[in-house]
Amino acid sequence: MIQTARISAEDKAPVEHGLFLIMSMISWRFFRTIVICIFLCAVCSSCASVPAVQRRLRRLAAAGDFDRAVEVLARLPEGSYGKNNQLLEALDRGMILHYAGWYRESIAAFETAKRVYDELYTRSLSKIAASWLWNDAALPYPGEDFERAMINAFQALNFAAIQDYNEALVEARNVQSVLQRINDRYQAGQKNVYQDDAFVRMLTGILYESTGQRLDLNDAFVSYKKAVAGYEGHFQDDYSLNAPDVLLENCLSLAGWMGRRDLDFYQRQFLDKTYVSLAERASRAEIYIIYYHGQIVNKVQGTIVLPGMDGLLTRISFPKYRKAFQPEREIHVRAVSPEGQEKEIILQKAQDLDAIARQNLENRRLRILAKAVARPLTKQILAGAAEDVVRDKKGQTVGDLTYYAANVYLLYSEEADLRAWETLPSVISIGRLILEPGAYDFFAGKEKIASLAVSEGDKKFIMHWAAY
Amino acid sequence: MKNFMVVCFIGVCVFAVGCASTKVERIDVDKTVDYSGRWNDSDSRMTAKDVITDCVGRFWIKNFREQEGRKPVVIVGDFKNRTEEHLNMDVFLKDLERALINSGEVKFVASADERGGLRQERVDQNTEGYTAPETVKAIGQEIGADFMLIGSVNSIKDEASGRYVILYQVNTELIDLRTNEKVWFGQNHLKKVVTKTKYSL
Numbered sequence: 001m002i003q004t005a006r007i008s009a010e011d012k013a014p015v016e017h018g019l020f021l022i023m024s025m026i027s028w029r030f031f032r033t034i035v036i037c038i039f040l041c042a043v044c045s046s047c048a049s050v051p052a053v054q055r056r057l058r059r060l061a062a063a064g065d066f067d068r069a070v071e072v073l074a075r076l077p078e079g080s081y082g083k084n085n086q087l088l089e090a091l092d093r094g095m096i097l098h099y100a101g102w103y104r105e106s107i108a109a110f111e112t113a114k115r116v117y118d119e120l121y122t123r124s125l126s127k128i129a130a131s132w133l134w135n136d137a138a139l140p141y142p143g144e145d146f147e148r149a150m151i152n153a154f155q156a157l158n159f160a161a162i163q164d165y166n167e168a169l170v171e172a173r174n175v176q177s178v179l180q181r182i183n184d185r186y187q188a189g190q191k192n193v194y195q196d197d198a199f200v201r202m203l204t205g206i207l208y209e210s211t212g213q214r215l216d217l218n219d220a221f222v223s224y225k226k227a228v229a230g231y232e233g234h235f236q237d238d239y240s241l242n243a244p245d246v247l248l249e250n251c252l253s254l255a256g257w258m259g260r261r262d263l264d265f266y267q268r269q270f271l272d273k274t275y276v277s278l279a280e281r282a283s284r285a286e287i288y289i290i291y292y293h294g295q296i297v298n299k300v301q302g303t304i305v306l307p308g309m310d311g312l313l314t315r316i317s318f319p320k321y322r323k324a325f326q327p328e329r330e331i332h333v334r335a336v337s338p339e340g341q342e343k344e345i346i347l348q349k350a351q352d353l354d355a356i357a358r359q360n361l362e363n364r365r366l367r368i369l370a371k372a373v374a375r376p377l378t379k380q381i382l383a384g385a386a387e388d389v390v391r392d393k394k395g396q397t398v399g400d401l402t403y404y405a406a407n408v409y410l411l412y413s414e415e416a417d418l419r420a421w422e423t424l425p426s427v428i429s430i431g432r433l434i435l436e437p438g439a440y441d442f443f444a445g446k447e448k449i450a451s452l453a454v455s456e457g458d459k460k461f462i463m464h465w466a467a468y
Numbered sequence: 469m470k471n472f473m474v475v476c477f478i479g480v481c482v483f484a485v486g487c488a489s490t491k492v493e494r495i496d497v498d499k500t501v502d503y504s505g506r507w508n509d510s511d512s513r514m515t516a517k518d519v520i521t522d523c524v525g526r527f528w529i530k531n532f533r534e535q536e537g538r539k540p541v542v543i544v545g546d547f548k549n550r551t552e553e554h555l556n557m558d559v560f561l562k563d564l565e566r567a568l569i570n571s572g573e574v575k576f577v578a579s580a581d582e583r584g585g586l587r588q589e590r591v592d593q594n595t596e597g598y599t600a601p602e603t604v605k606a607i608g609q610e611i612g613a614d615f616m617l618i619g620s621v622n623s624i625k626d627e628a629s630g631r632y633v634i635l636y637q638v639n640t641e642l643i644d645l646r647t648n649e650k651v652w653f654g655q656n657h658l659k660k661v662v663t664k665t666k667y668s669l
Contacts, residue, residue: 111554118504121630121664166549173552177625184628 049082066100087116095423100261103158110155136417145182149197160461172204181216198230199351210459224251239355244348246432249275285454287433292465297324299418314376317416335440347429507660516563524573528651543613551623584602630664
């Protein structure tokens with residue numbers, strides 16, 4: 001910004017006085033240089049790393065005030081998150097609408113998210129260049145691998161909630177392609193990477209089972225086997241998650257349907273766990289409880305300010321996850337019939353999105369740090385060259401001003417990319433009730449979470465969010 | 469001055485890339501346009517036409533006419549989507565129905581979903597005091613279908629490094645409603661190769 005100030009003859013200061021310097025430098029060429037710098041910064045920046053509106057939605061979601069969050073969403077015009085955050089906007093819309101029970105609207109939002117995610121496969125070279133001149137906010141938010149898989153999971157639950165199991169199965173099939181694409185990026189047996197999602201596989205298996213058709217039961221068994229392998233492998237190693245009982249029981253009942261050999265194999269593997277046969281389950285109703293806990297941990301910025309070349313200050317910024325506390329709490333869910341009969345289960349942790357997000361960032365840490373170091377270096381070289389040119393052409397004083405402007409640019413522009421799908425839950429727990437046909441009220445602790453009438457062969461889902 | 473012009477030119481290019489404008493172009497309905505590689509209106513129309521052309525050209529129609537002395541009555545039943553995309557099956561079913569009627573070889577009756585509304589209308593008409601008696605359509609005059617057309621759309625996808633090939637397989641069956649005999653089986657394939665570029669300007 002250029003400021004002018006009137007001075008009197010008595011106040012006239014030596015040439016080095018700041019105000020006189022500013023006045024003497026207001027020439028067309030200097031003005032042009034400032035305009036160009038501001039122009040380039042504006043073009044490169046697009047918008048802040050984390051949109052302000054997302055913070056507001058996150059606060060409402062954290063308080064469980066989904067109705068209010070839906071109202072805020074309804075008033076938000078499309079594109080409120082900014083051109084580079086279209087995916088984030090679609091994800092947050094889809095998630096909040098899902099939590100609020102607006103399943104059809106959530107379906108539309110998640111379909112948009114899938115479309116944007118696919119379009120972002122093609123990366124813009126001009127935006128990549130801009131990110132080297134400014135920061136990663138100049139790039140469209142591409143989404144994490146685990147976020148892409150979770151889109152299918154929530155979308156499948158949306159369709160299941162409106163009892164469109166055919167379309168829920170489309171999600172189940174699509175996620176297999178998605179997980180295969182993710183898996184293909186890594187070598188077999190590579191540690192500490194998100195290669196597969198055991199929770200999503202388990203959900204896929206449950207949905208395949210819902211049709212009762214032979215072909216789909218085969219697919220359900222394959223999904224359950226992969227889910228078991230996932231929990232016993234990298235989910236246990238990386239996230240300390242065990243396979244939930246409902247997965248082991250369903251795997252056994254499908255193994256029983258497949259034949260003696262499969263059943264014997266899995267009974268030995270699961271140490272003779274008891275299970276309900278497929279035929280018996282088909283004669284009763286199954287209610288799956290999907291319980292969302294809290295909100296996924298959010299990123300904060302880590303910063304190191306260092307002296308760079310030629311005395312220029314520089315800042316290295318990188319994203320990291322703040323420490324978050326996940327209280328361990330047993331969730332008891334009861335189904336109560338009008339006659340007062342009760343059946344109770346304890347939910348089990350099936351998906352730890354906090355742990356997955358942290359692991360995911362840890363895997364990319366070296367790449368992020370490498371860019372976080374290389375980019376300020378690049379900017380320093382450019383700023384140093386610009387300062388030398390200005391100093392040669394305009395003299396010492398203008399050169400000094402350019403030096404200060406370069407410092408501001410180097411310090412201000414280096415911001416870590418803190419964007420993430422922040423409305424995801426922190427943890428997802430699961431449980432299953434097998435009930436006789438009839439009407440039931442469902443309680444999580446003392447809180448009534450649903451009322452359902454169920455018939456023979458029904459498979460229904462109850463989704464519920466709680467702060468913890 | 470030259471440097472300034474270069475910077476302005478780059479800035480104009482960046483803005484031009486960022487600027488959005490709406491452009492509308494009307495095209496022929498039968499023109500094939502593919503953007504994403506997913507199942508689209510052209511796929512639906514072409515497949516429906518091929519299915520029905522094959523179906524009505526087979527021996528089952530000739531056999532039926534010789535036995536019954538009339539055109540067969542067909543109804544479209546359930547078509548399952550077994551792909552990994554959300555297909556608009558309504559569009560495909562309507563394309564099938566259109567091709568069936570336009571073939572002139574069969575009679576075609578309303579599906580189960582449509583009958584509910586039609587029956588309600590007849591009940592309304594038969595409720596005394598509202599409809600002119602000579603225009604009332606009697607209940608119990610529906611034509612029963614002789615055959616039901618059912619099927620599924622399946623897909624197989626092979627993908628690597630931004631390229632994928634997808635094969636759509638449309639299976640269609642015509643079933644005799646009296647005997648459950650399958651009198652005709654059709655299978656149509658559609659294959660697409662989609663390449664996504666890794667980088668753009």
